[in-house]
Structures are given as C-alpha cells and as structure tokens.
Amino acid sequence: MALRYSGYVGKYLRVDLTSGKISEVHLEEQLTRLYLGGNGFGTKILWDEVPVGVDPFDPENRLIFSTGPLTGTVWPTAGRLEVIGKSPLTGIYGDANAGGHFAPELKFAGYDMIVFQGKSKKPVYLWVEDGRAELRDASHLWGKGTWEAERTIRKDHGDGGIKVAGIGQAGENRVRFAGIITSGRAAARTGLGAVMGSKNLKCVAARGTFDVGVAKDEFYDYAYEIHQQILANEYTPSTSRYGTLGLVNPMNEISRFPTKNFQRGDFPYANEISGEILEKKFLVRRVGCYACPISCGRTVAVRDGPYKGTYTEGVEYETINALGARTWNRDMASILKGDLLCDEYGIDSISTGGVIAFAMECFENGIISEGDTDGLKLEWGNPEIVLELIEKIAKREGIGNVLAEGVVRAAKKFGKGAEYYAMHIKGMEMSAQDPRSQQSYILAHITGTRGADHLKGFPCIDETGYVDAAVRRYGEQYLPEIVDGLSTKYKPMVVKDGEELGAVADSAIVCKFGTHFPPAYYWPELARGISLATGMQLGIAELKEIGERIYNLQRCFNVREGIGRRDDTQPRRILVESGTGRAKGHAAGPLQELMLDEYYELRRWDKKTGWPTRAKLEELGLKNVAEDMEKMGRLPARGKRRR
Amino acid sequence: MYKRIALIENPPINTCVGCRTCESACSFWHERAFNPEKSRIRVTRTEYGISYPITCRQCFKAPCVDACPTRAIHRNAETGVVLVSEGLCIGCGLCVERCPFGAIVLHPDKKVAIKCDLCGGTPACVKFCPERVLRHIDVNVAAQGRRRSWVESKVGGGA
Ligand code: SF4
Ligand code: SF4
16 A cells, blocks of 8 residues: 655665565555654664574675655755664674765655665676666676776766765675765765675665655745754854864864874874865865755865875765874875775775774784784874775785774784773774763763764764753753763763654654754754655654654664673773873763663663663553563563662 | 856855755755756766756757747747747757757656746745855846956955
C-alpha cells in the first residue's frame, strides 16, 4: 500500500549481493512514525537483522544508505546521507553521515533507502536511475581512488549529473576506519567503508528526474524562514567564511585543541593552521552542500612548495587537528595533501591522525622502534612521516597494516603498555575536543553510541559560553554554570537533549550545523518543518520521543554486544592527567562517574550496569526489545528500585 | 530597460557555492514539487569546485524564438521576458539545441520546453540564494556596480 505521508518516496531497495537479487520494498507507515528516517531506519533494521556477535565483515552484516523525509527538499541543509552498519572498528553500532548532493539524487532516482546484505563474488557497483536499479561490474573501478572512480562512472554513462558515493583503496583493503566518500565529502567514521569493501561493493551511482513532494505548500515559505533564521544567527557568518576551521584559534585558546596525542590541549603553532591562513593562502572557492545556507566547504589549492598542485575539497577542523596538532605537524600544505589522500583512498582522517599520533608516542617511548616501522623514524611534527603513514595505512603496507587495525588492536600488538597511549572510546579514536577543557565532552564522548564522538551529543553551549543560545534553549535558570566549560552542572541534561536532537537531525536528515551549532533552530522548528513536509502533525514531545527511541535502541544494540557502564569511560590519560591552559588541574577522573550517574538517572537506565530498563523501553514502545534483552540476561533486575 | 537574473559575485568570499538552493526553490515555485530536473535555473559544477548558475538571459534576439517551428516561444515586448506557450510547444527540442547557454530544457514529464519566466516578477532563486549572488536586475544597472567596484579597487577608494 502506498505510504500516506509525503516527503518520502515511499519505496526502498533491498540488495542481496550474494545472489544479486534486487527487490523493491514499500516503506511501512509504522517505520516512518516510529523512526522517522535515516538514522532511525538504519538503527531499526540493524537491530532486527544483524544477530549478536556477527563479524562486521560477515555477509550477514547490513550496510544501509538512507535518506529522510526532508532530504531533497529546500529545507536548509537537506542534502545529507546517512550510512549505518555494524562497525568493524568497534564491533558495535556504527553510523556515518556525509553532506554533498548524493542523498537528494537517490530520492530523485526513486528510493528512500538501500539495504545491502550478503557479499558479491566480484566487484560491483549499484546503478540507480529513475525507479530502476541494477548491479554492474566494477572490476575496472576496483583499485581506483574515490574521485577517480566517480569521474570514470560519469564518463562511462556520459552524464555529469550522476552522483556517486563509494570507497577507495582503503575500503577495498578493509582498513578498519575506511569511510564512504561522495565528491570529497566523507561518511568517514566507524569504518563502514571497510564493510562496503568486504561486500565487494565499490559504490552506488544515482541519477533521477522524479519529484520529492511535501504535504503542505506552506512548507516552502517556512523553509525560507528557517534559511533566514540560520543566516541571521550570530555564528553563521564566521562558519560560512572559515568553515569548521573557524574553530581552530578559539578552541586552541581554551586549550580544547588536542595536541601531541592529547598530551596537551593547545598547540603553539595553531595560528599557522587556522581558518584565516587557509583563506589567505589556499582558498579557491567556498563550496556548499545541497540547499545549504552556510556552505562550510571549500576548494583549496597548494600553489607552491613540495605539495604544489594539491587540489582538495573541504578540509575540516577535525582533519586539521588530526593531521596537524595531534601529530605536532604545523605544515598546513602537508595537511591539505593529507586531506586529499584521505579522501582519495577513502579513510577517516580523524582515526588516521589518531592512530599516527599514537604510533609517534609509542615510538617516542621506545615501545616500537625502526625495526617495527619499516625503518621510518616516527618523530613528532614531521609532515613527510604523516603522509607516508597515510599511504601505508591505506595500502596496508608494513607498519601501515598494523595501524590500519585502529589504536586498540595496534596497542595489543605493540604491548609494553602501549594501550595507555591509545586514545579511544569503545575502540574508536577520539575526535578533536579535549574534554578536560569542555567538561560536557567528558560525558558526550563516552555516551556516544558509536564510540568516541563529538557528533552525538554535540554540546556546544559551554564551548566558549553561548549565553544567548543557552537562554533560548533552556531558559535563564541554568546560568551561569550551563555555559561554563569547566562546570559539569546541567551538562548531563544538555548532552541527553543533544543526543536526541541529533538522532532526529540524522533521521530527518539535516545537518547539525543549524540544530546544534550554530544553534539557529531547535525542536519547535524541526517539529513544524517535518510535520509540514510529511503531514504527520508531530508535536515537540512526539519528536523528542522518536529521538529517544532511536538512541535507546542503539544503546540496546551495543548492550546486546556486551557494552555496559565499564565501557562508558574516557581513556586513562584523560582521567588522570591534568589538561593545559584553562584546564590546568582538571583531570576528568573525579567528574566522569558523577556525570554518568546523573545521565543514567535522566535516561532511566540502570546505574550499575548502564543498561536501559524495562520501564524506559516500554515507555518508548520497545516492549519486544525489552523481552529480547531479558532473554539474553541484559535487562536490569526488575522491582528493586536503584536510586 | 529589462531585468534578468544576473550573477553578481565578489570573490573570494561571495561567490556561487553550488548549493543548488536556487534549483530547489525554482522547481517548487513552478511545480509544487522539489525536482532539480524541473528547475528553470541550473547550477553547473566543475570537477574543480567551480559553480555557476545558468538561467535564461531573456535575449533580445532570442535564438530559441527563431528556432521554434510552431511559434510557441515569444518575447513579451513590455517586460522583455521570453515565454513558452505550453499548448503550442510540440517538444521537438530545437530551442534546446539552439540556446547558447543551455538555459531552456524539456520538462521530464510534460515534454514541453520550460525556461525562466522570472516567476512573474519576484524570482524564487533570487529570494532563496543564501550567498545573495543572484540578482534580478537590469544588466546595465549591474554594470554600474561593476564600474564602481573596479574603480575603487584599481584607482583606490580612500585610505
Ligand atoms: S532560452 Fe536561451 S536562447 Fe532563449 S532567450 Fe533564454 S537564453 Fe536566449
Ligand atoms: S542558490 Fe546562489 S549560491 Fe547557491 S547554487 Fe544557486 S546561485 Fe549559487
């Protein structure tokens, strides 16, 4: 039966790569009401279909490309793609999200989502065009970088409007943090590119001429209003002008800028790798994702020096930190070159920088030596070493083959106390927020459902103290602590709210630029926009419940895989060592457990185990999930009130 | 004089960024649905990140008008807007071939020529363009602005 909600196409694809069978499935009303789209759809499918303990590289793992009801409309930032699967890096729930123009094209081509399972015998790509889909031979694309593969497909089909999302050599080689790339935009984290590689699936190419309709014409005017609201936000101009790199200097000033593998939170040469330098020396043009009023992306070029000729799209704050300060590298041109390599090979620059910094610190401490590193001297701050290691990781050569496994596995291999330098949470390398200087991140990193991550809770309010936004969102009663980066007070509330808002943003799908930072719009606008698009008449409470449902189901997926409170922890270094600058004297240790207690209480999860309770799951309509968890012995004991 | 859609950039900051918000807005204004293939403005993005929006120039000696065998395309003498009469269009595509800019295309469902009609006076693309580089302007007036910024940059505008 046709779906009665607008915004969606109402159909999705099931692709069994083992048999080559492709089927078209109607989107069920129930799924849209309970899980909204993108991230929600993927979470539900993963929970239902990927059995406990399955190896992420097993054909039984699913890989889901999903859009949401706002994708392809003129709603600001409605161009994002969500990819979901079990992560080969962490062994738990994994997702990643990319901007660009691919996701709208998939909808114009006639599908809300694609669910891949199985494993193809030979390399293939999926070609989707106007309500038809077929698997095509990709042997000529295998071994090619992502940009090159895209260009080849556009040329083969003779259509420049084709949008492609796929893997490079790193995904083919199952680098555990390989990403999925679309025109230099990356769904990078959790290694879903390696899952794609394990299925022998090179990419998805889409082209379409179909409409995306909305329930109410008023949607168009309302979307315009929200565009203006984002443009008028006080933090938008600098985000537009410098992209995420606008953060480099401010974050360095508050010592939130991870340096030398988190030994420090400030980098004395931050000025040399800032947004201002990028604009002055390297900027070619700014670049925007579909329907985005911010356009944080940019094309940059290196015009002289050893990296002359480097031409790359969209270097981000995270990449600048990971390939820069994290490894003590102050050479901006080399970072841009590194960014290009990460995009072309298809690897997550955050994990890449993380694992390189880890190796450098192990080298410094004599845990590994030139005998382990193919003769390379892994000294801090050497740009040539950073670039060489990127190549080796992507190709899994020598030391690169060890580092391609991520910091946890590499630390096990190195031994001799190397795990102390493995800066990860639940197996994923940490992103560029030193939590000692912004304490909301002590919590946000460890409760992120995909491991160490800034993009689940994404608490920005206390970064440098966004008072106006805090008042607009939470009222005056929480000032001043709520905007104080060195206070944990009210942060569990902020993190929980951000996680649910994020789950909805990733399902709608919109960029967190707008919902989280700049904090330009919030629950009321999202509820109204989604309602006008779909015709669902969603209230704020109902929308929040969808976010909470998604987040709880992700947690259950992880608990089912063995995750519990003991895994919700920062690495030891963050717990015991003091931060620098404003974070001097602040280690996370004494604060973490207090924040966790408060967070679990807010979530109504069991404080001892960190597991969602039956009461919470039933309240969210997840009774079946509670039953399953009980059968597995992963439901907190009933009756006894834990306070 | 006659107004058209013009691109007024001020690099490196204010340029077309290729967000295609204009395409999305245009399609909805004309079609009540989002579909870039039905947009009357099209953004071309090169491999090197250059983006450029193209829409009808409302030519004075319009090649599309001359090409049309059924006289479906005409130029409104008062407003200067070149318009397609859907009822007369046979979808032969000659206008599409002749337009030097690729600014006129065939509608994917209706198979008739579609092109920018300036939305009857308040173009949706101009309204939505977040970079504010799209203008609905008389090109000669736009040239005034160009002259001023050129003079200021080359000759100097003060301190
Ligand atoms: S469609 Fe092309 S040829 Fe016709 S008036 Fe417009 S720009 Fe000129
Ligand atoms: S809306 Fe403006 S910036 Fe965006 S593609 Fe169109 S002309 Fe370019």
